């Protein structure tokens with residue numbers, strides 16, 4: 001094993017070049033495919049994961065840089081879709097194609113950690129992931145709802 | 152085995168009803184609305200309904216039952232009928248599985264309702280036979296069958312096995328419900344796929360993992376029409392994980408799924424290793440005949456083509472005579488650039504080819520087409536090709552029909568016995584994997600009478616969009632009354648692969664027409680809403696002496712009035728703000744089917760030229776009924792972002808014969824902060840079936856925004872995207 005990563009509370013041994021982007025280690029080495037590939041250049045946010053609670057674009061981070069850190073992917077948010085952000089997402093029926101939504105949800109989780117009662121301006125500033133289906137209207141409503149659910 | 156009542160429906164003893172869906176879920180709601188159409192007739196408990204994909208392989212082997220081939224009623228104005236459908240030749244059991252042209256509900260509603268009704272009748276018949284009572288005395292509701300007289304009761308789950316063996320004496324007698332009888336259809340139902348998409352459980356093509364799977368990274372010649380001259384695999388053979396290289400043939404297939412450029416794919420034990428090695432592999436290209444083409448050179452080709460006589464499409468009245476006596480002549484030139492569909496999930500498919508069988512895991516909009524082409528590419532009979540449909544990360548116009556699957560088949564065919572996942576990089580997807588809405592230029596000339604009303608209009612449209620009616624949909628017969636009207640089409644040549652794209656030809660064509668009409672209103676000092684209204688009202692519902700004629704005139708007027716009222720049209724706004732209006736119905740020249748949509752966009756432009764879209768009001772035709780109004784709302788909300796991106800940012804420019812914008816850095820997609828804070832959607836009831844809802848709110852967006860921009864800035868922009876223009880004013 002070349003190195004180990006702590007993902008969703010589990011230590012995984014990884015056999016990959018340490019400079020491999022974290023995204024591909026998560027998806028292909030560890031098999032957590034909820035984290036998506038959209039651009040590979042840190043632009044779209046489909047690959048967003050939490051590293052020590054902060055939203056990070058995993059396509060743009062060498063896996064070795066995440067050694068010893070706490071990585072959370074969409075699979076680690078809850079075992080049954082019961083995280084307040086997931087509940088709110090279901091209530092507002094947010095996803096269309098859904099491809100960007102793992103990243104959107106983790107970005108929203110990170111936002112609510114920082115700002116438990118975000119304003120529309122906070123949401124505009126922090127939610128910078130692309131959704132080609134254009135689900136922003138519902139994402140905004142769901143974030144406000146998730147804030148209420150957490151309170 | 153769970154009893155199968157017919158090809159769409161199985162019912163388990165615990166009353167779980169599983170409904171099979173032929174159409175891939177790419178975010179439009181097929182996986183929910185198709186079961187709704189079945190369940191409406193089945194009268195089962197909606198809470199116990201599950202969805203799964205239908206098998207394209209079964210579709211090859213099994214013919215459609217006779218009772219699904221017949222269209223009940225006739226035409227789009229019959230509530231018991233169906234809008235004209237395109238199912239000719241699609242006589243496999245699942246009929247047309249391709250999802251296209253907002254056509255899912257339009258094309259499948261009638262046979263899905265029939266499938267539900269057929270199953271319900273058989274469940275009833277089975278219960279009646281068991282109880283020895285007339286079937287007419289039984290009632291079915293929420294998966295329970297009751298006989299009031301004898302107080303008997305059973306469930307669908309309990310009777311399903313018997314129903315599976317009970318044919319109907321005459322299935323051609325099946326009658327489907329008309330919208331006034333709907334109880335489930337027409338209600339907002341949350342989407343089945345949403346819970347899976349918030350936990351990461353939803354499996355897209357890119358997520359498929361098989362034991363022993365290899366990964367392929369592919370690169371095609373960046374210039375369409377080019378090919379590989381040579382590559383040096385030896386240079387990368389010893390890189391970590393590298394397995395082999397496969398040559399991607401040039402033009403291996405014909406028509407919509409061909410490979411327009413030759414290339415190579417590197418195979419490795421992980422995708423990142425395959426891509427890293429591919430990046431390092433020296434490749435020499437033969438760029439082919441188009442290596443010098445640029446957007447500017449193509450633009451010139453279009454201008455030159457427009458000077459030729461062109462192909463006449465409409466010629467009503469006497470344009471030249473009327474133009475000669477016009478009090479005022481207005482001319483304008485509009486254009487759009489190339490643009491891809493740009494879905495989120497890069498093209499991919501996972502394929503296993505053995506000597507007598509092909510298995511393909513993919514989110515593909517056309518499973519039947521992929522199946523046929525895989526058979527052709529491998530020489531394996533279609534009966535032995537299996538498509539395992541996954542979720543698909545967006546589509547927006549057949550992105551996800553070839554050649555992602557076909558290329559993956561070629562790769563796996565070279566490595567028989569090993570499953571291989573071929574995945575494009577984003578750059579590969581947007582640069583060579585997709586097809587484009589083509590560049591087009593539209594030349595307008597209008598002659599106005601002394602009152603400012605058009606008496607003549609000449610439209611010359613230079614476009615390479617020669618698929619069906621793309622080049623003239625929305626232009627061949629404008630909704631407005633122009634007694635002397637001429638449209639000609641001019642087709643230059645291009646090497647760029649052209650395809651359908653969300654909004655179809657209606658999108659650029661409505662941008663042109665709805666902007667130019669606005670120009671005419673402003674030139675004559677008239678309010679653009681009232682100008683449109685008057686020109687519509689002047690158009691007879693039926694052509695008079697072969698001139699004009701617009702059957703949907705009254706509904707257009709209603710939609711315009713509705714959206715004007717919703718938006719507060721005419722009420723004051725702050726300085727630097729304005730409203731822009733536009734209407735379109737994506738009507739095809741040969742059909743009357745439509746979805747009327749009128750929009751008002753409330754826009755702000757700062758003096759420095761910063762645009763902000765604050766509010767969008769949408770009046771959207773619902774026809775007799777919308778099947779799942781929640782899907783439609785979500786579609787409209789999303790289309791607002793989509794059309795906004797077209798208006799503001801998106802273009803593929805050509806340099807050295809190839810696409811310049813190949814990733815999100817150069818091809819921006821707007822984010823949360825640009826999405827309007829206020830969206831109002833209202834539905835307009837009309838007496839027909841609508842075309843669909845997957846793209847019907849797109850064409851209005853560029854003209855509505857640009858019409859507002861003109862009002863604020865006094866600048867009439869006649870091309871998109873706006874990022875190429877200076878919006879500053881004052």
Ligand code: FES
Nearest residue numbers: 038039044045059
């Ligand atoms: S895939 Fe990482 S930001 Fe797009």
Ligand code: FES
Nearest residue numbers: 097098131132133
């Ligand atoms: S839901 Fe499709 S890209 Fe966001």
